[in-house]
Amino acid sequence: MIEFYKYEEKSELLDPNCDFKKTSQTIEHRKDPLLGTWCRINTDRAKRPHSSSGMLVDVDKRIKQIVKKSDNCFFCAENVLKKTPKHSFSDERITRGKFILFPNLFPFAPYHGVGVLTDKHFLALDKLNYKLWADALTGSISWFKNVHTHDSTARFASFNFNYLMPAAASLVHPHVQPLVDKRADNGLDLVLKKSYEYFSVSKSNFWQDLLDNDSSRFIGKTGKNVYWHAVFSPTCADEVVGIVCGKSSFMELSDDDIFGIADGISKVLRGLYSKGVRSVNMMINSAPLDENLGEFFYLNIRIVSRSLMVENYTTDRGFMEVLHNESIISTIPEDVALGLRKYF
Numbered sequence: 001m002i003e004f005y006k007y008e009e010k011s012e013l014l015d016p017n018c019d020f021k022k023t024s025q026t027i028e029h030r031k032d033p034l035l036g037t038w039c040r041i042n043t044d045r046a047k048r049p050h051s052s053s054g055m056l057v058d059v060d061k062r063i064k065q066i067v068k069k070s071d072n073c074f075f076c077a078e079n080v081l082k083k084t085p086k087h088s089f090s091d092e093r094i095t096r097g098k099f100i101l102f103p104n105l106f107p108f109a110p111y112h113g114v115g116v117l118t119d120k121h122f123l124a125l126d127k128l129n130y131k132l133w134a135d136a137l138t139g140s141i142s143w144f145k146n147v148h149t150h151d152s153t154a155r156f157a158s159f160n161f162n163y164l165m166p167a168a169a170s171l172v173h174p175h176v177q178p179l180v181d182k183r184a185d186n187g188l189d190l191v192l193k194k195s196y197e198y199f200s201v202s203k204s205n206f207w208q209d210l211l212d213n214d215s216s217r218f219i220g221k222t223g224k225n226v227y228w229h230a231v232f233s234p235t236c237a238d239e240v241v242g243i244v245c246g247k248s249s250f251m252e253l254s255d256d257d258i259f260g261i262a263d264g265i266s267k268v269l270r271g272l273y274s275k276g277v278r279s280v281n282m283m284i285n286s287a288p289l290d291e292n293l294g295e296f297f298y299l300n301i302r303i304v305s306r307s308l309m310v311e312n313y314t315t316d317r318g319f320m321e322v323l324h325n326e327s328i329i330s331t332i333p334e335d336v337a338l339g340l341r342k343y344f
Contacts, residue, residue, distance in 0.1 A: 001202070001209070001213075002033050002206065002209040002210060002213050002214075003033055004030075004033055004214075004232050005030070005031045005033070006028055006029060006030040006031065007028075007029050008026055008027065008028050008029070009026070009027045009029070010024045010025070010026060010027075011024060011025050011027060012024045025042055025044045026042065026044075027040055027041070027042050028040070028041040028042070029041075030232060030233040031233060032232070032233040033206075033210070033232060033233070034191070034194050034195065034198065034206055035190060035191070035194055036194075037233070037235075037325070037326070038233065038326055039233045039234055039235065039326065039327040039328070039329055040320075040326065040327070040328050040329065041329045041330070041331075041332065042328070042329075042330060043330055043331070043332060044330075045328065045330040046330040046331075058310060058311075059276075059278055059308050059309055059310055060278075062309055062310065062311070063164070063278065063309060066165075066172060066309075067121065067122040067172045073121055073171065073173050075116045075121075075171060075173035075175060076119070076121055076173065077119040080100060080116060081093075084102045084105070084114070085102055085103050085105055086102060086103070087102070087103050088103075089146075089150045090146065090150075094115075094139045094140075094142055094143045094146075095139065096135040096136070096138050096139035096142075097131065097132075097135035098116075098117070098118050098119050098132065098135065099115055099116065099117060099118075099132070099135040099136045099139045100115065100116050100139075101113050101114070101115040101116075101139050101140065101143050101178070102114060104177065109179045109180070109181050110151075110154065110180075110181070110182065111147045111151070111154055111179065111180040111181075112177065112179050113140070113143055113177065113178040113179070114175055114176075114177055115136055115139060115140060115175060115176045115177070115178060116173065116174075116175050117132050117133075117136055117174040117175060117176060118132055118174055121172070121173055122172050122173065122174070123174055124273065124278075125163065125269040125270070125272065125273040125277070125278065125280065126269065126270045126273040126274070128174060128265075128266060128269055129266050130259070130262040130263040130265070130266040131262075132262075133261070133262035133263075133265045133266055134258055134259060134262035136159075136176055136262075137159065137253075137258050137261060137262055138258060140159055140176070140178040140250075141250050141251075141253065141258075143178060144157045144178065144180055144250055144251075144289060145251070145289075147180045148180065148289045148290070152290070153182050154180040154181065154182055155180075155181075155182065155288040155289050155290055155291075156180065156181040156182070156183065156184045156185070156188065156286075156288055156289075157178065157179065157180045157181075157249075157250055157286050157289055158178070158179050158181075158185070158188070158283055158284060158285065158286065159176060159178050159250075159283065159284040159286075160176060160177045160178070160179065160281075160282065160283045160284075161176045161177070161280070161281065161282035161283070162177070162281055163279055163280045163281070163282075164278060164279040164306075164309060165279070165309065166279040166306040166307045166308070166309055166313065166315070166316075167279045167280055167281045167306045168281075180289075184288075187285075188285050191285060191297075192287070192293070192297060194206075195207070195293075195296045195297045196296050196297075198296070199295065199296035205294075205295065205296050205297075205298070206296070207243055207245075207297065207298035207300070208245070208298070210229070210243065211227050211229075211243060211245060214229050214232070216334055216337070217229045217230040217231070217232060217333050217334055217336075217337045218337065219240065219268075219337050219340045219341050219344055220264075220267070220340075220341055220343075220344025221260075221344070222242075222259075222260040222261070222263040222264040222267065222344070223256045223257060223259050223260020223261075223263065223264075224256050224257075224260065225244055225245040225246060225247065225256070225257055225260060226242055226243070226244050226245070226257065226260030226261055226263075226264050227242070227243050227245060228240060228241070228242045228243075228264050228267075228268065228340075228344065229241055229242075229243070229337065230333040230334065230336040230337035230340070231302075231333060232333055234304070234327060234329050234331075234333060235304065235321075235327045236281070236304030236305065236306070236316065236327065236329075237304065237305045237306075237316065237329060237330065237331050238272055238275075238277065238303075238304060238305040238331060238336050239302065239303070239304045239333070239336075240268050240302070240303045240304075240336070240340065241300055241301065241302050241303075242261060242264050242265070242268075242300060242301035242302075242303075243298050243299075243300050243301075244257055244260070244261065244298055244299045244300070244301075245298060246294060246298070247294065247298060247299050248286070248287035248291075248292055248293040248294040248297050248298060248299055249286045249287040249288065249289055249291070249292065249293070249299060250284075250286045250289065250299070251289050251290075252292065252294070252299075253299070261284070261301060264301070264344075265282070265301065265303070267340075267343045267344055268303050268340060268343070269303070270343050271339065271340040271342070271343040272303075272305055272340075274343075275339060276308070277305040277306075278308060278309060279305070279306040279307065279308075279309060280303055280304060280305055280306060281303070281304050281306060282301065282302065282303045282304075283301070283302055284299065284300070284301045284302075285299065285300050285301075285302070286299050287299070
């Protein structure tokens with residue numbers, strides 16, 4: 001049976017903001033039910049002072065300044081066919097609607113693609129609708145199949161999204177990065193191993209057990225099979241997972257599954273935007289393209305928010321995250337779920 005384990009500790013101090021009276025803050029420790037990793041949640045940390053400055057209106061003003069139309073953007077319609085590369089194994093780029101996919105000019109995998117989501121130089125998170133995501137997913141899956149046909153050792157596919165600079169995007173024009181690797185990356189490798197270990201011990205699928213036992217963090221359902229939850233022990237703020245019930249890899253997805261994923265991504269991003277989020281990371285984890293692991297693993301989507309782009313902004317990744325591999329969170333997952341449900 002899946003276990004959602006957590007415990008609380010108190011930290012006491014003589015607070016200069018309260019005439020040095022004794023005050024306390026609660027630190028909640030949560031253990032990931034699959035991976036066994038921990039995070040720490042302290043909602044009071046959201047109140048701490050920052051050297052960065054700027055209210056939400058200033059953030060949007062700053063973004064508008066950064067994303068002003070540039071003739072040098074090679075993702076824009078007038079440049080994309082002239083200034084982007086072609087695959088060595090195929091001189092055709094993948095296109096679906098406004099989506100266009102080509103190889104990354106600076107790859108970190110043998111098959112590292114870039115998919116431009118829209119011909120518009122910039123769209124805010126709440127304007128990235130389900131049609132754009134459906135085209136991007138359909139085009140990327142077609143590319144995954146082409147790559148695997150060309151090279152059968154390229155088996156591990158993922159679909160990734162960095163949006164704006166706090167999420168490590170080098171260009172503001174919205175784009176995704178599909179990858180096909182010959183080995184599972186560290187994150188996927190651990191998730192597959194732990195999913196199989198859970199199955200071996202419990203004789204049940206962790207992902208199905210999560211769907212059946214996580215009602216307090218359930219957000220909503222899109223399509224027939226895609227279920228969205230706030231993550232019990234998050235690695236970043238506002239972490240949301242979408243689970244495609246019964247499907248383990250991109251190769252198994254039906255048109256309805258793709259619609260469900262696309263519609264859910266659009267709804268989550270719209271909800272996060274409404275609460276002030278302006279930058280996100282996303283990935284989709286898949287089983288190997290030539291295997292069906294549905295007995296113990298379901299394909300899943302993860303979305304997290306990143307820091308606000310105010311002047312001299314502070315990153316959300318400090319020593320605990322980067323060197324100790326333990327996340328510090330200031331939002332409660334159950335509150336994240338409650339806030340996003342209205343968008344489903």
